[in-house]
Every structure is written in C-alpha cells, then in structure tokens.
Amino acid sequence: xSRLSHAALYTVVALAPLPFGSNEPLWVxxxxxxxxxxxxxxxxxxxxxxxxxxLAPMLIAAGVYGLVVALQSAALPGLLPDYPLHERxxxxxxxxxxxxxxxxxxxxxxxxxxxxxxxxxxxxxxxxAATDRDRAVRLMKVVAFASIAYALYGLLMMIxxxxxxxxxxxxxxxxxxxxxxxxxxxxxxxxxMGAVIWATLxxxxxxxxxxxxxxxxxxxxxxGFSRLPREITQPTLALLICLGAVLATGSRAGSLxxxxxxxxxxxxxxxxxxxxxxxxxxxxxxxxxxxxxxVEMWGGMLEQRIQQGGVMDFSRLLxxxxxxxxxxxxxxxxxxxxxxxxxxxxxxxDQFIFGIVDRAHNTPLEVAVELGLPAAGAVVLACLTxxxxxxxxxxxxxxxxxxxxxxxxVATLTFLHALVDFHLQTAGFFxxxxxxxxxxxxxxxxxxxxxxxxxxxxxxxxxxxxxxxSAAARPEVALHR
Numbered sequence: 001x002s003r004l005s006h007a008a009l010y011t012v013v014a015l016a017p018l019p020f021g022s023n024e025p026l027w028v029x030x031x032x033x034x035x036x037x038x039x040x041x042x043x044x045x046x047x048x049x050x051x052x053x054x055l056a057p058m059l060i061a062a063g064v065y066g067l068v069v070a071l072q073s074a075a076l077p078g079l080l081p082d083y084p085l086h087e088r089x090x091x092x093x094x095x096x097x098x099x100x101x102x103x104x105x106x107x108x109x110x111x112x113x114x115x116x117x118x119x120x121x122x123x124x125x126x127x128x129a130a131t132d133r134d135r136a137v138r139l140m141k142v143v144a145f146a147s148i149a150y151a152l153y154g155l156l157m158m159i160x161x162x163x164x165x166x167x168x169x170x171x172x173x174x175x176x177x178x179x180x181x182x183x184x185x186x187x188x189x190x191x192x193m194g195a196v197i198w199a200t201l202x203x204x205x206x207x208x209x210x211x212x213x214x215x216x217x218x219x220x221x222x223x224g225f226s227r228l229p230r231e232i233t234q235p236t237l238a239l240l241i242c243l244g245a246v247l248a249t250g251s252r253a254g255s256l257x258x259x260x261x262x263x264x265x266x267x268x269x270x271x272x273x274x275x276x277x278x279x280x281x282x283x284x285x286x287x288x289x290x291x292x293x294x295v296e297m298w299g300g301m302l303e304q305r306i307q308q309g310g311v312m313d314f315s316r317l318l319x320x321x322x323x324x325x326x327x328x329x330x331x332x333x334x335x336x337x338x339x340x341x342x343x344x345x346x347x348x349x350d351q352f353i354f355g356i357v358d359r360a361h362n363t364p365l366e367v368a369v370e371l372g373l374p375a376a377g378a379v380v381l382a383c384l385t386x387x388x389x390x391x392x393x394x395x396x397x398x399x400x401x402x403x404x405x406x407x408x409x410v411a412t413l414t415f416l417h418a419l420v421d422f423h424l425q426t427a428g429f430f431x432x433x434x435x436x437x438x439x440x441x442x443x444x445x446x447x448x449x450x451x452x453x454x455x456x457x458x459x460x461x462x463x464x465x466x467x468x469x470s471a472a473a474r475p476e477v478a479l480h481r
Contacts, residue, residue, distance in 0.1 A: 006135055008038040009125045013139065013432040014146045017190060020166065021181040021428030028114045028427050035121040039128070046131035054389060054441055055127065061382035062120050068375045069116075072102055072109040072336050080333050103336025104343050112338025115427055122431045126438030136403055136439045140197060143432050147194020148238050151245035154179035154187070158248065177248035186423040188246050188254025192261060193410045193433060195242035199262045200406040201235040203269030253420050261413035268394045268405045316361045316420060322347040323360045326369045334372040343369070363418040363425060386441055387411050393444025400443055407440020 012031050016022050022031065071080055080102035103109060130136035154177045163170050166180060173184050181187040239262075246258045325347050326335065335343045341358035348357070360366035368376035390411060393404035414424065414433055423429045 002041065002043040005038045005041040005043070005125075006129055006138070008034045008041075009122075009129055009435065010139065010142045012038070012122065012125075013435050014142050016431040017146070017150055017180050017428035019180070019428075020168075021183070021186060021426045022431070023182065023426060023428070025114060028118055031427060031431055032114065032118050032121065035118060035125050038125040039121060042125065042128045043132070044128060047128070050445055051127075051131060051442065054386075054444070055124075057382040057385040058120075058123060061378045064375050064378040065116065065371065068333065068371045069109045069113055069337050072333065072371075083335070102333055104339040105336060108339055108342075109337040115425065115430070116337075118427060119424075119430050119434045123434040123438040126435030127442045128438075130403070130439035130442035133400055133443070136400075136443050139435060139439050140403060140406065143436055144194055144197045144201070144238070146432070147191055147197070147242055150179045151191050151194065151241050154245055155241075155248065176250045177245060179245065181426070181428060183423075183426070184249040185251045185254055185417075185421045186426045186429050188249040188251035188258065189414060189417050189421075189423045190429045190432075191242045191245040191249070192254055192258030192413050193429075193436070195239055195246060195258055196261045196265050196409045196413060197406045197436075198235045198239040198242060200265045200269060200402050200409065202232050202239060203266055203405075204402045205231050205235065207269060253417055257413050257417050260416075261409045264412055265405055265409040268408060269401070271395065318349050318351065319344075319357060319361055320365060322349055323362070323365045323369050327365075327373065330369075330372065332372045332374065334368070334370045334375070337370050340366050340369055359422040359425065361421055363422060366422070366425075383411075383415060386437065387415065390437075390440045390444050393440075397444070397446070399446075403443040404440050407437055407443075411437055411440070 012034050016027075016031055019027050022028060074080075083102055083104055126139060129139055157164060158177050162175060165171075165178065165182065170178075171182070173182075176184045178184045178187045179191070181190065243258070243262075247255050249255070322344065323340075326343055340360055341356075344357050360369060364376055364380050367379055387408065390404050390408045394401060394408045397404060410433065418424045424433075
C-alpha cells in the first residue's frame, strides 16, 4: 500500500503545474483526493519522537489557522464581533439587519479552505514519505525533472506560438514565458525551485570526490572544471535550462532571488571548504559572475522590465499600505478567509490607477488581512522555525545533505518572494513546494534508527571515492546517477 501512497504523491507534485497552475477549484479538489490517498496508505512506522517534534510548529500553526476559520464560519451571536458593514447595508436594502456574521462574505471561509488544506496535506505527505531516504530522493528527483519538462515546454512555445498557453489563447503577459502557469512571477519561482535543486546536485557530485581531509576551494574548482566534466554535465545543463526559463519570465524578484538561492545552495554545499573570509568572498564573487553572465545570455526581458519599471514596483506599495489599513480595522479576527478581493475596493487609494486587485501581493500580509494578526503570526513563526530547522540540518548533517540544502535554499527563495507576490496561493506551485519542504524537514535529521546513530547516523562521514562501491546502494549515490 505504501507504493500507492508514493505514487499518489509523485503524481500531485509532477502534474499540479500542468492545468494552468491548478488555479481552478476542481483541480485543487482532485489534488486533495490524491493527497488523502497518499496519507491514508502511507507507512508511518519510521516516524519517531524526534519527527513529531520537528512537525510541532506546523501542527500548532495549522491548528490556530483551522480554529480561526471555524470561528469565522460558525456565525454564532456574541462569539465574534459582527462585521461592521453589515449593519450599514440593511437600511439600503430596506429591511432588517441580517444575522450577525464576523466576515465580509457569508460562508466564504469554508469555501476558501481548500488551498490551505491541500498545502498542509502536501507538507505532511512529503514529510512522511521522506522518513525513508530512498523515497525522499525520488520525490526530489520528480520535482527536478518536472521543472525541466515544463521549462522546455515553455521555452519551445515562446518560439512556436507565444500567444498560446496550452490549448487556450494567452489572456495576458504576451511575450513573457510562463510555462503552464498563467502568471510569470509564479512560473519564475517554480523554475527557480528547479534551478536550486539542480545546482545542489552539481555541488554534491563535486563534493563526493573531494579529498577526505583538508579540502579547500582550490580542490573544489579543480574538480568542477577538470576532473568531473561528464558527471556534472547533465545537472549543469538542467541548471542552465531552468535559469534560462526564470530569466525568460521577466520576473524581477523571481530572477534576482533565484540567483540568491543558487548562491545559498552553493555556499551550504561547500561551507566546510570555504574557510576564512577570502574563499567566502571568492565564492560570492563567482556566484555574482555566473548571475551576470546568465542575465547577459537570457535576461533580455528581465533587463527591459527593470529599465521600464525599476527594481521596485511602487503600485504594490500602495496595495501594502491599503492592506495595513484593513488590518488596523480588523486586527484580531480579520475580514474572513478568501475575502481580500471583496474588502480591498473600500480601501483602494485614489492614486492607484491599475485594474482589479484580488491579491495583496504579499502572502503574510494577506493572511493577516483575512485571519487577523494572531493567526498570521502563528503561520509566519511556524514557517521561520521550520526553515531554521532545515538550515540546521544542512549545516550539521554529514550524510544525505542534498535534501536539506536544497530545501533551505528553495524555502529562502519562496518565502522572500512571497513578500512581493502570491505564488504561495497558486496550487501548481505550492503543492510541490510544500512537499519538498516537508521532505527537507524530515531529512534534516538522520533517517536511520536511533540505535544506529552512533555508527552510521549523523556522525558518519560522506562517501569518498574509495567508499563509492560499498555505498552504491545508498540513496545519496542513487541521487547523483
């Protein structure tokens, strides 16, 4: 039955981006069904007390989130304050005031809970699957190869018919590469996630062949540019394809943050070799040089957007300001899950001349608008705590480091970009992302039984060239092939 569980999870993370980013409720419902199958038939025998401790922040945040949504949907008089505009509507309708409800729109919180439920289920399914190292590796590879497939499709369509998005005519963003997504910023973050994973694979393949003792930056460069050209050719080519796709989207934040996340993956991979300030500065300079070269090769659209609108989009600052005003009026319980598009017009600034605004372009800010500051604080704190645990695993683990390193870099890219965009509210992106984050969290500690920690757990060293034959069955080796 565990095979059915893993097959359902792999299907979700591989196919969720396909139907226009799974923006429609029908697709979200389908992925929820498959994730429910994955969780129902998963193998929970590998879960230990330490795994439950790792899950605690997210479980608490999910509990707070669900409690607030339940209270918003209960509509019990006296439980929560009535939304103030309802009393003003009654005289205009010429009738009695409707029954008190704490949200701007009746019944919407329960209808809008689907994406949040799907994200949490993907996180749990990825975590449970990744308690087995082989399954964790396979999950990461599924996302990595899916990113390449969608990137190649998007780049091909830019040449063949840039006005088409799958079988529909492109509604907007003509001339910008979006893959199978509607929004190019979401596409940039998805392809950026793929670029980070492939960059991590390049680094780990090089590091496997470093000298056992006293390896430094010189050894890294020698291996990377002379002794391992065949072994790193495939992941390097995949990395360049994903970077090209990111830059072709024209997303300013997505492109710049992807380059930052790739640099984070490189620094985490070689943090033991980069001793002292000079090698560290050299690595940062090398990453910057690669970034500049990538922009020169593929970044025509990105350069054009920066020249036209600058690095900062000031229209979003107006949205942030209006969102802050909504939060000030509804600080504790928010306006109701899924009600941002309904509430924003009443706070829309006069100087805002653009079209319809249905997103805050800042996920934590939108959560605070809809659920209040306590729930938003719990969600943000859980995400930051989980990110810190993954970083700790990336820095302290001696084996199976590829998964926490990639997870830390991908989460850095995603959470920073979520401060200026809404990709975490698009199922085609957030389902593979939360699955990868759950897998990285599970692999931030050793997946071996506790009784084996002293021999081959976190204290075990990484395989060197002379260890490869005996380590052939280990998943970190399988990951590199």
